[in-house]
Amino acid sequence: MFSIGELSKRIKVKVTPILYYEEMGLLAxxxxxxxxxxxxxxxxxxxxxxxxxARDLCFSI
Structure with a gap:
């Protein structure tokens, strides 16, 4: 299992977008x-x- 900080470092995404994706339902x-x-x-x-x-390929959310 990964903490949000570990997830952030591994994927190279800041914590704020992770929380946003979770709030939108894109992430469980x-x-x-x-x-x-x-x-x-x-x-x-x-x-x-x-x-x-997908975001790197310019797909919108």
Missing amino acids: EAERTSGNQRRYETTGLERLSFIRH
Whole structure:
């Protein structure tokens, strides 16, 4: 599982767009730890990578 910071570093996307994609429903809502930290599965990492690639190709949201 990945924290939002780890996800951000791996995909090279700032945290704000990740939260935005989650709010829009493009990215599944993350599970929360007992400390209320977001934890993303590998599928979240793959989906964010796909979204980033699509944005690099100038596709709109």
